Amino acid sequence: MQFCxxxxxxxxxxxxxxxxxxxxxAPGALRAFGVQVAPMFEGWYQxxxxxxxxxxxxxxxxxxQTVDLPVGVLNRFEPGPEDLGQPTHxxxxxxxxxxxxxxxxxxxxxxxxxxxxxxxxxxxxLHLDAPYFIEPLRNASDGNEPPTIRFSAAGPGxxxxxxxxxxxxxxxxxxxxxxxxxxSDVKPEGGGEGGGGRRGSALTMRWHLHRGPALVEFADPSxxxxxxxxxxxxxxxxxxxxxxxxxxxxxxxxxxxxxxGFQCCWTSAIVQVTVSP
Numbered sequence: 001m002q003f004c005x006x007x008x009x010x011x012x013x014x015x016x017x018x019x020x021x022x023x024x025x026a027p028g029a030l031r032a033f034g035v036q037v038a039p040m041f042e043g044w045y046q047x048x049x050x051x052x053x054x055x056x057x058x059x060x061x062x063x064x065q066t067v068d069l070p071v072g073v074l075n076r077f078e079p080g081p082e083d084l085g086q087p088t089h090x091x092x093x094x095x096x097x098x099x100x101x102x103x104x105x106x107x108x109x110x111x112x113x114x115x116x117x118x119x120x121x122x123x124x125x126l127h128l129d130a131p132y133f134i135e136p137l138r139n140a141s142d143g144n145e146p147p148t149i150r151f152s153a154a155g156p157g158x159x160x161x162x163x164x165x166x167x168x169x170x171x172x173x174x175x176x177x178x179x180x181x182x183x184s185d186v187k188p189e190g191g192g193e194g195g196g197g198r199r200g201s202a203l204t205m206r207w208h209l210h211r212g213p214a215l216v217e218f219a220d221p222s223x224x225x226x227x228x229x230x231x232x233x234x235x236x237x238x239x240x241x242x243x244x245x246x247x248x249x250x251x252x253x254x255x256x257x258x259x260x261g262f263q264c265c266w267t268s269a270i271v272q273v274t275v276s277p
Contacts, residue, residue: 033065036120037090039113042097043134043263044127050105054126055136055161055263056113057096058087066091067117074116085270086113087248089209096258097136097268098210098248100161101126136160139264146267147185147203147228147251155182158269162248166269172276176219176236179271181205185228185253202228204252207235210270212245228253239275247271 042055060067067090069075076082087098103111107128114123137160138145148157151167158166171177185203201224209216220235239245251267258266 033062034118035061036122037062037067037069037115037117038122039115039124040094041113041124041126041132043132043136045134045136046105047102051102052105052107052128053161053163054101054103054111054128055097055134056086056099056101056124056126057094057258058090058098058115059094060090060092060117062118063092069115069117076114078112078114079110088211090115090117091208094258095208097161097263097266100163102163103128134263136263144253144255144265145185146265147183147253149249149251149267149269150182151180151249151269151271153182157184159267162268162270164270165246165272166249167271169271169273170276171237171239171273173239173242176238177273178234178236179207179218179247179249180232180234181249181251183231183233183251201252202226202254203231204256205231205233206250206252207237208248208250210246210248212239213243214239214241216240216245216247237273239273242275242277245273245275247273 038059038061040057040059042057044052044054046052068088069090070088071083071086075086075088077084077086084101085099087095101111111126112123113126114121116122136146146159148159150157169177183203183205203225205223205225207218207221217238218235219237223233223235225231225233237247247270249269249271253265255265
């Protein structure tokens with residue numbers, strides 16, 4: 001598995017460099033803002049029911065520009081349907097595993113995510129080619145697994161890439177809404193650093209805006225813990241406009257953001273919030 005993940009990480013880096021190089025051809029593209037946002041194909045894996053799951057993220061190289069792209073001509077899958085649950089809010093940097101798409105196990109059609117930021121289109125094909133096969137739910141070399149997140153003490157647990165809506169809530173404009181999570185984690189065998197080979201905080205909880213009609217404000221968007229087991233991070237989010245929002249709760253183990261380049265050991269879950277005036 002490690003060889004497969006290393007190969008996948010190398011291919012992702014090459015794809016990223018090609019994308020950035022293409023955008024750099026435009027006059028003035030090498031700036032803190034004004035360049036394209038690149039969709040990233042991160043691989044695929046098999047499901048027990050015979051289907052397959054495709055995993056995607058994105059890279060926004062604009063260090064001083066958060067990009068918002070509504071679903072439609074600027075942010076679509078083709079061929080349709082255009083909307084497969086992708087994010088519409090793209091903060092700077094690399095975001096891993098923001099979306100998973102279930103396809104038939106023998107899928108061999110065309111599927112492409114197209115983003116157009118700053119009048120510069122970027123797209124990437126999604127497929128089930130063998131070199132991109134990954135094992136996101138367990139590192140076979142050391143037993144490391146993604147953290148588990150719950151949204152109530154006795155609620156169902158979610159681990160790995162986001163699948164559908166994990167939790168629903170309601171809120172009001174201008175009133176801080178409490179976000180609570182219960183997390184646990186499986187340590188690698190022997191207490192090692194996991195497949196990523198990078199030691200950071202034992203567990204990190206991060207909140208992101210995935211979709212929404214306006215920006216939101218998290219009181220503590222990132223919380224770090226020295227112990228990985230049985231944490232109960234709590235923060236608040238405040239909304240400036242009414243409407244439907246999707247928030248992404250991300251839990252990282254000690255391998256860090258994106259599992260240190262591996263697809264094993266992080267978890268993302270989507271929380272839907274209906275905000276009234």
